[in-house]
């Protein structure tokens with residue numbers, strides 16, 4: 001990939017972008033991956049569950065843990081604890097979840113640009129590791145604050161911002177406002193990554209055109225479909241090499257991705273347990289013929305290995321059927 005091509009990011013998604021999925025997304029063409037958001041309060045209290053969320057692997061480079069919190073001292077302490085392992089640390093000002101926002105963290109902080117700036121400044125001062133920020137446009141009550149915040153954060157030394165073109169109040173409703181992302185990318189000279197509603201190669205090129213952004217971040221469009229990164233790059237003429245699953249159709253690609261995901265899980269999770277496996281199984285098979293019947297069996301399956309195999313057999317069956325029809 002040439003230097004000037006816009007990088008494609010896999011969006012951080014709680015319950016979805018586990019380490020195995022992030023490595024899979026990279027193998028499928030994602031240039032950058034970020035961990036799901038992790039509470040600074042959990043990390044500073046050495047909560048095992050929180051530390052599991054910020055696990056990485058040499059295959060995931062750069063490694064970018066995403067953190068959130070409402071208490072500046074805790075955020076600074078977290079940055080200090082992560083700095084030896086992280087290549088970049090990302091701070092979340094985008095989460096709309098009430099349990100996060102009620103603690104004045106996530107997107108709720110966008111109502112108070114001074115506080116966002118103080119928090120990020122304190123984190124930047126605490127470390128040599130580059131700090132990036134992911135945010136929404138604003139809270140949705142009063143003027144949107146993302147533009148002001150991005151301008152001020154650039155002055156503080158933030159390396160990059162990612163903007164999801166919705167407000168906190170919107171959560172996931174309506175359409176992402178790419179025009180407001182354009183205003184931001186025109187106002188600052190650090191890279192701005194556009195996020196929201198990119199689901200295929202046409203929306204990818206429309207979003208790049210509309211926002212003038214330096215790169216794109218893809219969330220829901222990559223759930224159960226890690227191939228989206230390769231598809232975008234192929235359709236936009238950014239790559240010509242065949243993908244790791246070869247030249248076969250969608251079913252073959254899905255079967256390859258699922259089997260590869262299982263392989264990575266075996267490799268990464270020592271006890272082979274992965275709390276996201278069932279959710280991924282549902283996403284990987286969504287909308288496919290006979291998938292709803294298979295899903296009934298899937299929900300009753302408690303053994304993870306068996307569950308993995310059940311989905312493999314289903315997808316491989318579909319792939320050979322498609323090959324036979326194509327022949």
Ligand SMILES: Cc1cc2nc3c(=O)[nH]c(=O)nc-3n(C[C@H](O)[C@H](O)[C@H](O)COP(=O)(O)O)c2cc1C
Nearest residue numbers: 011012013014036037092164196197198218219220
């Ligand atoms: C299931 C789910 C979990 C998410 N978790 C996070 C998270 O941990 N951190 C974060 O910054 N954004 C999170 N988001 C927001 C996404 O990163 C992204 O900003 C949003 O989905 C919009 O992009 P999209 O239209 O490409 O999905 C989450 C979104 C979804 C759907």
